[in-house]
């Protein structure tokens with residue numbers, strides 16, 4: 001017996017996820033599917049799985065699973081892609097959309113050219129918590145914790161190219177100070193309100209970009225007096241603009257959303273074999 005699931009691979013500044021409309025294709029055990037489908041050699045290859053669904057509180061809902069199967073509260077880059085998905089696949093004709101996430105309701109403003117969503121601005125709400133970490137000799141730096149619904153640890157350094165992210169990323173992600181683990185960002189001020197950032201994501205490792213991580217970096221830069229309220233965050237896969245609005249206290253994130261391809265997963269339910277068919 002087979003089970004067919006249509007999916008769309010999308011990315012926001014290179015942060016790539018598999019998107020499934022669960023109103024048409026309900027997904028049982030999403031954490032397990034995220035692990036299986038995210039694998040590069042034996043699955044589709046992605047940073048994780050995003051489920052789009054209905055909500056009684058908002059226009060749509062979003063759930064995000066990292067490549068290791070853990071569920072996160074929020075995904076900045078993913079929320080922009082959900083905006084593009086629901087508009088371009090005809091699930092709505094609204095250009096202002098409310099999105100129900102585990103981190104509360106977010107408002108998406110779509111930037112539309114013709115029938116294409118070229119960029120999305122997300123009202124990410126206010127940062128929930130900030131704090132300093134002094135490593136007391138363990139590491140030669142000071143870090144700033146910022147919660148954007150999910151946890152981030154941002155460290156500013158003089159030269160980001162000197163950071164061995166594959167080594168220090170997992171070390172900090174799993175440091176005992178962070179019982180829920182943490183996302184890890186290293187950042188360098190490269191110009192006025194321009195910040196270069198690299199990220200090690202909790203549950204996914206090095207990714208090309210992280211939307212909530214970009215917000216956390218801009219917040220950390222502002223509170224440490226390193227940037228103003230509006231910063232461009234340049235990541236390995238692209239740039240997002242982050243603005244910390246003084247009146248509302250909300251963080252506004254504007255950036256790209258890109259479709260890569262549509263595909264169909266054909267699961268052989270009896271023997272658990274996975275076959276993926278793509279349509280470019």
Ligand SMILES: N[C@@H](CCC[C@H](N)C(=O)O)C(=O)O
Pocket residue numbers: 015064066071072073074075076077078150151183201202203204207209210211212213
């Ligand atoms: N890449 C995302 C964040 C995804 C979740 C994160 N790895 C976590 O576990 O908190 C983004 O764009 O925000």
